[in-house]
Amino acid sequence: MSTATVSLRGITKRYGNRPAVTDVDLVLLPGERIALVGHNGAGKSTLIKLMLGLIRTSTGQIDVLGADITRHKASAIRADIGYLPENVVFPPAMTGRELLSFYARLKRRDVAQNQSLLERVGLVDAADQRTSTYSKGMRQRLGLAQALIGRPRLLLLDEPTTGLDPALRRTFYDIIDACAQDGATVLLSSHALAELESRSDRIVVMNRGLKVADGTLADLRALARCPTRIRADFGTDSTLPAESLGNRAGWRAVGVNIYEIACAEPDKMALVRRLMTLPAQPRDIEIVPPTLDDIYAHFLDRKAAE
Numbered sequence: 001m002s003t004a005t006v007s008l009r010g011i012t013k014r015y016g017n018r019p020a021v022t023d024v025d026l027v028l029l030p031g032e033r034i035a036l037v038g039h040n041g042a043g044k045s046t047l048i049k050l051m052l053g054l055i056r057t058s059t060g061q062i063d064v065l066g067a068d069i070t071r072h073k074a075s076a077i078r079a080d081i082g083y084l085p086e087n088v089v090f091p092p093a094m095t096g097r098e099l100l101s102f103y104a105r106l107k108r109r110d111v112a113q114n115q116s117l118l119e120r121v122g123l124v125d126a127a128d129q130r131t132s133t134y135s136k137g138m139r140q141r142l143g144l145a146q147a148l149i150g151r152p153r154l155l156l157l158d159e160p161t162t163g164l165d166p167a168l169r170r171t172f173y174d175i176i177d178a179c180a181q182d183g184a185t186v187l188l189s190s191h192a193l194a195e196l197e198s199r200s201d202r203i204v205v206m207n208r209g210l211k212v213a214d215g216t217l218a219d220l221r222a223l224a225r226c227p228t229r230i231r232a233d234f235g236t237d238s239t240l241p242a243e244s245l246g247n248r249a250g251w252r253a254v255g256v257n258i259y260e261i262a263c264a265e266p267d268k269m270a271l272v273r274r275l276m277t278l279p280a281q282p283r284d285i286e287i288v289p290p291t292l293d294d295i296y297a298h299f300l301d302r303k304a305a306e
């Protein structure tokens, strides 16, 4: 069994009387890519700051990399953590290379490694320019390089891909995947749910300070029982008799001779088989499983209803 990189037990954090995070249990393992999702103010950044030892819990215990971060010297543990804050601000007069050297010295790491980090994030050509001349994407790349100093065993990335173009997002995720394959635990908070589907091993949903879901996408799909959509396209030259599709009960026209139905996952194949026995056969069938957005909405709605 692997030893947890992070273990949160009964964590509550209040600011004054207002809880930001309430009674959260969470265990993160080596090599896992965890997506931490939730609306604005759900408590994502608070959880990340608690793991970094930047703020203290009101109650509960946090072990990070084998030590209780509230009791041990947080700065010693932080040398093994890579952190990319939500809003990265760099001293404008420093160059990218100078900035990485500064952080490497803070973390007591070999400055010579920085060249390969600059190469990894594609910033070699701009390394000797001041950060004030950097675009948003370049600043995020420098922020990621900074977080990767010293091959951290835990990477905490707070909304790292916000505002990045699709190509740069892919690069980001490729680097993150490589870190996880290398055994690092990667926790990434985001609002960009769709892109996280294939890029995370586990999804933790926060809502108003409460952890409302935690599992693989398949786990959450099974729990949420969100419907799968089946879309059948009968082509413009075929005529579809009214009695086909069971008099179209439950089917919705979404185009010329294109119909869609929402069904429970276990009923999916029976429906597809029935479609294939119709006199007017569809020329195309599309099966759309629930997206992370659908599942996320389900967990938030359920909590609101309680």
Ligand SMILES: Nc1ncnc2c1ncn2[C@@H]1O[C@H](COP(=O)(O)OP(=O)(O)OP(=O)(O)O)[C@@H](O)[C@H]1O
Binding pocket: 015, 019, 020, 038, 039, 040, 041, 042, 043, 044, 045, 046, 047, 086
């Ligand atoms: N320093 C602070 N003082 C008082 N309240 C705070 C402080 N930091 C956060 N909060 C409150 O705690 C709650 C959780 O905030 P947090 O920043 O953790 O949410 P988040 O999920 O990261 O949101 P976002 O997606 O907007 O970044 C919010 O209600 C916020 O107003």
